[in-house]
Amino acid sequence: MLATFSYVDFQRQNCAVGEDVEKLKQRLSLLDYLRQQNWAVRAAGHGPEFVGLCPLHPETRPSFYVNARKNLFYCHGCGQGGDLIRFVQLSRHLSFRESLAYLEQQSAPPTDPAAILEQAATFYQQQLHCYAEALRYLEQRGLRDPALIKELRIGYAPGGSLRRHLTAQGYSCDLLQRLGLLNSQDHDAFHRRVIFPCCQGGRIVNLYGRSIAAAFAHRFLPGSRGGLYAWESVRQFPTVILVEGLFDFAVLWQMGFRHATCSLGTHLNAEQFQQLCDRPRTVYLTFDVDANGSGQKASQQLAQRLCAQGIATRRVLLPDGHDPNSFAQGGDARQFQSLLEAAQP
Numbered sequence: 001m002l003a004t005f006s007y008v009d010f011q012r013q014n015c016a017v018g019e020d021v022e023k024l025k026q027r028l029s030l031l032d033y034l035r036q037q038n039w040a041v042r043a044a045g046h047g048p049e050f051v052g053l054c055p056l057h058p059e060t061r062p063s064f065y066v067n068a069r070k071n072l073f074y075c076h077g078c079g080q081g082g083d084l085i086r087f088v089q090l091s092r093h094l095s096f097r098e099s100l101a102y103l104e105q106q107s108a109p110p111t112d113p114a115a116i117l118e119q120a121a122t123f124y125q126q127q128l129h130c131y132a133e134a135l136r137y138l139e140q141r142g143l144r145d146p147a148l149i150k151e152l153r154i155g156y157a158p159g160g161s162l163r164r165h166l167t168a169q170g171y172s173c174d175l176l177q178r179l180g181l182l183n184s185q186d187h188d189a190f191h192r193r194v195i196f197p198c199c200q201g202g203r204i205v206n207l208y209g210r211s212i213a214a215a216f217a218h219r220f221l222p223g224s225r226g227g228l229y230a231w232e233s234v235r236q237f238p239t240v241i242l243v244e245g246l247f248d249f250a251v252l253w254q255m256g257f258r259h260a261t262c263s264l265g266t267h268l269n270a271e272q273f274q275q276l277c278d279r280p281r282t283v284y285l286t287f288d289v290d291a292n293g294s295g296q297k298a299s300q301q302l303a304q305r306l307c308a309q310g311i312a313t314r315r316v317l318l319p320d321g322h323d324p325n326s327f328a329q330g331g332d333a334r335q336f337q338s339l340l341e342a343a344q345p
């Protein structure tokens with residue numbers, strides 16, 4: 001019944017097609033394209049074949065077959081057959097080149113930065129569980145709850161594999177460079193880094209890469225870092241704990257302090273400052289206690305600025321040399337709670 005010989009003929013006909021065409025066909029299968037065009041389809045038996053009414057000639061009984069494995073079609077009614085490009089040539093009356101250009105456009109991935117960062121974050125998230133060094137690092141920093149690691153979408157950039165992953169989906173190196181995901185030599189920008197996605201309004205606006213090798217500085221991608229971390233779920237609380245680092249924030253969340261947020265540094269940007277002031281609340285400033293006193297100085301200045309906007313503040317005094325992360329690791333929720341209670345205006 002099925003014209004298997006015809007498929008073979010068409011495959012031979014197209015054996016000279018270039019690498020670009022093959023890549024395009026990998027991105028967009030014939031079956032997916034037909035479905036996008038609302039082709040009503042049903043499986044023709046148990047194999048990889050599908051059948052429906054022919055989109056190329058009028059008919060009342062289905063005689064248009066698609067072999068999903070071979071990515072080819074054949075119609076027993078009009079005798080037409082071939083691959084995706086042949087189908088576009090016939091259905092849209094285009095030349096081979098025009099069909100190729102049309103399909104390139106149809107299958108182009110979205111160039112919206114948030115969509116690409118979303119793909120990168122998902123990829124990094126999948127990598128995390130393949131690298132013991134990354135999980136060990138999280139453990140060292142006191143982050144042990146798998147549910148929280150998943151909720152915060154923490155990932156790992158081993159370096160050297162993001163480019164392959166994203167270019168296979170059709171993203172150009174040029175675009176990935178502009179977003180900062182690749183460096184000027186087209187290598188992955190993040191190498192051996194734990195990745196935290198920074199979100200705003202439910203969309204990823206940046207990625208923070210925490211180097212797990214002390215020799216490299218921690219860094220963001222170029223562009224906005226967004227507002228306060230996890231602000232959408234924190235803003236509802238009348239009291240808020242503000243910390244400077246993501247690991248401080250994550251460990252507090254792990255201990256159950258879900259009203260903690262993070263400014264990703266001691267200097268708040270205008271948006272972060274606005275967020276803290278968007279309604280009356282009390283802010284517990286919990287910056288690092290470092291030897292040069294910079295954390296405490298920043299904390300004092302911020303308290304004054306917030307006070308001028310009618311926001312109450314308390315300064316949480318951690319023991320010398322501690323940040324919330326190191327303190328929380330050595331203590332428990334009750335000890336941190338008593339620090340909050342002892343905080344001074």
Ligand SMILES: [Zn+2]
Pocket residue numbers: 054055056057064075076077078079080
């Ligand atoms: Zn037909």
